Amino acid sequence: MDLLNALIAFLNYVFVPGVAYGSQLALGALGVTLVYGILRFSNFAHGDTMAMGAMSAVLLTWLFQSWGISLGPLPTALLALPFAIGLTILLLLGTDRVVYRFYREKKAKPVILVIVSLGVTFIYNGVTRFIIGADDQNFLDGERFIISAREFKTATGLEEGLSFKTTQGITIITAIIVVAVLFWFLNRTRAGKSMRAYSDNEDLALLSGINPERVVMITWMIVAGLATIAGVLYGLDKSFKPFTYFQLLLPIFASAIVGGLGNPLGAIAGGFVIAFSEVTITYAWKKILVYMMPESLEPSGLVQLLSTDYKFAVSFVILLIVLLFKPTGLFKGQSV
Amino acid sequence: MKKMLLASTAAALVATSAFADAHAKEVKLGIEFGFTGPIESLTGPMAAGAELAMKEVTDSGMLLDGATVTSTRADSGCIDNGLAVSGGERLIAEGINGLIGADCSGVTGAVLQNVAIPNGMVMISPSATSPGLTTMEDNGLFFRTSPSDAREGEVMAEILQERGVKSIALTYTNNDYGKGLADAIESSFKALGGEVTIVAAHEDGKADYSAEVGALASAGGDLLVVAGYLDQGGAGIIKSALDAGAWDTFGLPGGMIGENLPKTIGPDLDGSYGQIAGSQGNGIEAFTKMAADAGFDGTSPYTPESYDAAALFLLAMQAANSTDPADYKEKILEVANAPGTEIFPGELGKALELIKNGEDIDYVGASAVELIGPGESAGTYRMIEVKDGVNETIGYK
Numbered sequence: 001m002d003l004l005n006a007l008i009a010f011l012n013y014v015f016v017p018g019v020a021y022g023s024q025l026a027l028g029a030l031g032v033t034l035v036y037g038i039l040r041f042s043n044f045a046h047g048d049t050m051a052m053g054a055m056s057a058v059l060l061t062w063l064f065q066s067w068g069i070s071l072g073p074l075p076t077a078l079l080a081l082p083f084a085i086g087l088t089i090l091l092l093l094g095t096d097r098v099v100y101r102f103y104r105e106k107k108a109k110p111v112i113l114v115i116v117s118l119g120v121t122f123i124y125n126g127v128t129r130f131i132i133g134a135d136d137q138n139f140l141d142g143e144r145f146i147i148s149a150r151e152f153k154t155a156t157g158l159e160e161g162l163s164f165k166t167t168q169g170i171t172i173i174t175a176i177i178v179v180a181v182l183f184w185f186l187n188r189t190r191a192g193k194s195m196r197a198y199s200d201n202e203d204l205a206l207l208s209g210i211n212p213e214r215v216v217m218i219t220w221m222i223v224a225g226l227a228t229i230a231g232v233l234y235g236l237d238k239s240f241k242p243f244t245y246f247q248l249l250l251p252i253f254a255s256a257i258v259g260g261l262g263n264p265l266g267a268i269a270g271g272f273v274i275a276f277s278e279v280t281i282t283y284a285w286k287k288i289l290v291y292m293m294p295e296s297l298e299p300s301g302l303v304q305l306l307s308t309d310y311k312f313a314v315s316f317v318i319l320l321i322v323l324l325f326k327p328t329g330l331f332k333g334q335s336v
Numbered sequence: 337m338k339k340m341l342l343a344s345t346a347a348a349l350v351a352t353s354a355f356a357d358a359h360a361k362e363v364k365l366g367i368e369f370g371f372t373g374p375i376e377s378l379t380g381p382m383a384a385g386a387e388l389a390m391k392e393v394t395d396s397g398m399l400l401d402g403a404t405v406t407s408t409r410a411d412s413g414c415i416d417n418g419l420a421v422s423g424g425e426r427l428i429a430e431g432i433n434g435l436i437g438a439d440c441s442g443v444t445g446a447v448l449q450n451v452a453i454p455n456g457m458v459m460i461s462p463s464a465t466s467p468g469l470t471t472m473e474d475n476g477l478f479f480r481t482s483p484s485d486a487r488e489g490e491v492m493a494e495i496l497q498e499r500g501v502k503s504i505a506l507t508y509t510n511n512d513y514g515k516g517l518a519d520a521i522e523s524s525f526k527a528l529g530g531e532v533t534i535v536a537a538h539e540d541g542k543a544d545y546s547a548e549v550g551a552l553a554s555a556g557g558d559l560l561v562v563a564g565y566l567d568q569g570g571a572g573i574i575k576s577a578l579d580a581g582a583w584d585t586f587g588l589p590g591g592m593i594g595e596n597l598p599k600t601i602g603p604d605l606d607g608s609y610g611q612i613a614g615s616q617g618n619g620i621e622a623f624t625k626m627a628a629d630a631g632f633d634g635t636s637p638y639t640p641e642s643y644d645a646a647a648l649f650l651l652a653m654q655a656a657n658s659t660d661p662a663d664y665k666e667k668i669l670e671v672a673n674a675p676g677t678e679i680f681p682g683e684l685g686k687a688l689e690l691i692k693n694g695e696d697i698d699y700v701g702a703s704a705v706e707l708i709g710p711g712e713s714a715g716t717y718r719m720i721e722v723k724d725g726v727n728e729t730i731g732y733k
Contacts, residue, residue, distance in 0.1 A: 012580060013550040021544075149581020161581035238543035239572075282547050284534075284554035302534060302555055308547045309510075309537060 001158075006291035008160040012149070013287075018279040019272075020168040020237055023175035026271030027230035028248065029255035030182065030264055031223045037199045037262030038219045039100070041113035046227060047249035048124035051242050052091060053228030054235040055132050057084035058139045065141065073143035078170070081232055088224040095120060096220055104216070121246070128242045137240045142166065167237040178229060179268060182222070186264065191218055199262065247312070251278070254315040258322045260329025269330060274315050282308045361403030363659050365390060365649060366427035368437030368447065370414025374509075374540055374568040377596045379439060381627075381636035382462060383409060385702075386436050388630055389646035389684065396685030398692065399650055400657065412438040415511060415540070417446040424451035433659040434649040435459045436642065441466030442512040452477050458661040458668070460648055462641035465590065465613070466516040470710060477661070479668055481641040481648070481705055482613050483715025485513070485589075489520025491611055491717045491733050492589060493528050496559070499609075503531035504587065505557035507548065507573055509564040510537040517563045517589055533557040540569040545576040553582035561587035566597040578604045585609070588720070593637055598725045605722045609730075612637050614718030615704035616732050623681040623702035640681075640702030641713075647684055647701055648672055654691045672707045674698040 028050060035043040043049075060080035070076050099120060103113055145151075146169050149161030186192040191214075198205040198215045206212060231245065238244070255274045259266025284304035293299075306314065322329060367386050369379040390405040399405065408430055410423035420443035427435060428451060435457050438444040444464035452459045453475055460479045461469075467486040469478070496504065506522060508514035514537070522532050534555035538548050552560060552573075560583045564570025570592050577583050578601070588597070588610030598605050614620070620640055627634025634640065649664075651671040656664035671687075676696030679687040687697050699705055706714045719731045 009554075013546075013553060017546045017550075149579075150584075153581070163579055163581050165579060234543070241541070241543055243541065244543040279547060279550070282551065284551040287554040287556065302551065304551055304554075307536065308551055309539065311547055 002291045005158055005160045006288045008152075008158055008162050009288050009291065012160065012162045014276075014279055014283055016162075016164060016168055018276045020165075020171045021279070022272035022275030023171050024230055024234045024237070024271075025251055025255045025275050026268040027175055027178060027226055027233070028252040029259065029267035029271050030179070031226040031230065032252055032256040033259070033262055033264055033267040034219055034223055034226070036256070037264075038195055039104075039113075039216065041110040041117065042253070042261075043223075044114065044117045044249065045095075045120040045124055046223075046252065047245045047247075048121050048128065048242075049088065049092065049224070049227040050231030050234070050248070051128045051245035052124050052231075053084055053088040053224065054231030054240055054245070055128050055242070056087040057081055057228065057232045058132065058137050058235070058240055060084055061139045061141075071142060073166070074170070075140055075142045075167070075236055077139055077232055077236055081229065084232065085225050085228045088228045089221050092220040092224045093217065096216065125242065125246060132242070134242055139240060140167065140236050165237065167233070171233045171237055174229060174233060178226070182226075182264065185222075195219060250312060251275075251315045254319040257319055258329055260331040263329065263331045266329050266331030273330075274318060277318055278311050278314045281305045281314050282311050361400050363399065363403050363405045363650070363653065364408060364430065364432045365405060365646060366408050366410060366424075366430070366432035366435045366437070368410045368412045368420065368423055368427060368435060369439040370443070371409070371411045373412075373414035373416065373440075374565040375414050375439065375591070375594075377567055378463075378594055378637050378639075381632045381634070381639040382439070382642040383407075384630065384632040385623075385627065385634065385639040385642035386462070386646040388626060389643045389650070389681075392682070392684045393647075393650045393688065396688060398685050398688035399654055400659070403659075405650065408432060410437075412440065412443045412447070414440040415442060417443055419443075420447050421450045423447075428455050428457060432457070433653070434661065434664075436645045436649070437461055439463045439638070440511075440513055441469060441516065445469060445472060445512065448472065448474060448478050456661055458649070458665045460645040460668070462645045463638040464513075466512045467520060468512060468516055470712060474710070476665055476711075479648070479707065479711035481644045481701075481703060481713050482638065483713045483717075485517040486520045487715040488517060488589060488611065488613070488717065489522075489524040491715075492521050492561070492587065493524035493530065494733065495609070495611060495719060496525060496530065496561075496587065497528050501530065501558045501587075503533055503557045504559050504561050505533050505552045505555050505583075506535045506561045506563065507538050507552055508535070508562075509569055509591070510539055513591065514563050517591075521561060521563065521589070531557075538564065538569045538573055540565065542569065542572065545569065545572045546580065548573060549576045549580055549582055553577070553580065559583065559585055559587050561589070562592055563589050564591060566592045566594045571597060571600050574601055574605070588722075590637065593720055593727060595636070595727065598722050598727065603725060606724065607722065609719070609721040611717040611719050611733065613641065613703070613713070613715060614729075614732075615640075615702075615716040616718075617704060619680050619700050619702045619704055626682055634702070643681060644699070644701040644703050644705050647681075648699060648705070650684070651679075651687055651691065651697065651699060654688050669707055669711060671697055672699050672705050 057080045061077045147164040149163040153161045194210045255270035259270025284302040394405045412420040424447040441464045465485045467484045508518035586608040590612040593612040624634040652664040652667040655667040676698040679699045681702045708714045717733045720727045
């Protein structure tokens, strides 16, 4: 019984939040890694692209709600998602046309593009705040829980409750679907193959008749999709607040670099590595240990490695360690 | 064009001096509250409360032979020291005679040190409650109509004990207010024999508090006390704790009491309880009615205290027969405390007349003002329990 309680506490406080957070990071890191692999620069504007995408979804959700459209137990935001992706695609293609293309044609160095993307970040950031404000916005509706802690406790008679939020379920399922579709696209379709060719060797790809502008366009479209989905899922699961997306940039980049920049598989692995390190290192293990150990060995302290204040420091440290010992990341990406 | 500008400036100058002549006595009070930031939902009624007292005095025509009282507002941001100090300096530049504010403890200390003391300005804060302000060197310029959190810690510990709570987990917002209050609650509760399993800070403005709640839940405890802000991380912690099923009831100190909290959390908050500075009796009843007539909610936290802060300024000015802070600062304790005729909200005109006739007054006001020690409220607390999504007053302590 005690072992079961320990397991449930672990699932409730570590595993489920970790998987949901990891999926959100992985989706964000995929976008960063695609831009790095194909357009060859670190896109700092990715966090605020997520914010812009999520903002469009929030506004559309409110519109649908005012029309009385809903998805029953599912959040209306899912219905707004495709339209929000469309808007974000327009935004990114517009930005590319106005900003990035100019530097691409001049064959600007990646470091210049990085600084340019930082400028784009601040513009997006300002526009988001201008349109929707800097405050928390709530756009979640429908059923809140798949399993709620209270119901779980009464149903099983265990001391520990397990809660599984609808948004966590949606996050995980959506992440799996998106990753599957992305890999199918990159490996099986002509457009995907030409993207990979362009990423491997730009000159060779040009010689074999691949249109670079088309590759760039498709890349931005996919990145817009990934960013919007990641942004909306994060906003649904936690809360939509423009500034948090800017803060999210650090763990996202850490995930992409830990996994190996430019390697999609690495981005996913990196996302989960970062998420679980953050959660497990700042979790106080007392509760679980008390269940598992005989009474004489029970810890009196909290068994917490780092206070939760240092959550973001964890991603920094992992990033440093990986860069020191394995500069190409866990999955052989490009070295930074 | 240039000529026209000159002409209009000249005209404006003439007009202003004429205006100034007509109102030879104008008393300006600055109001510096966090109109943006983590308690922004409270500051609207607070400022309205202070301005209600000013209007009452102006209408009575009794202050310093018919002086008009005007208010100038500035934003403290509640947690933004830079913004608060520049706002305070702006008010000084505009020639205020007294400063009502600031609201949150951290910015209040900053404004006191950087603006009020260098300029010799008197401050009366209706809501800064950090125990640190009690001992801060203030040259006799700082007063508050709210009690120190040291007192709130004692009251909360008593309430918890009366309800049979044996152990608590405690989280606080990571600033002067949160830390001071958490220390007070921890030491008072321990002194009464309770156990505090963990004291952990949380940062405001995060999207996700599941890690914080995980650590708190692991430490355990009968109840989670959230010494935070209702429009900020405090609400986030409660939401996250409810989602994870870690706690069902919460202890809510003053910063968490407000209409917005039951609204954002929903029915799950029912049964949680706490306390906030507040009083019972004729004073608050009269004030609530006056506020309702003026179109705002007089029971909103720290609103009665704001009315009292403004009233104390004006009564002290009358007693000193001067609007100079150096003259009237000595009179504030005198008008606030016994002996003298008790003064309730709505009786400011009468009070001014009594003072003018050389009689003593004892200002009771909306929040039963009784200033102790270095000029802070002795402190009665309103006990609150959330029932059916509403903060209900269940008693006083």
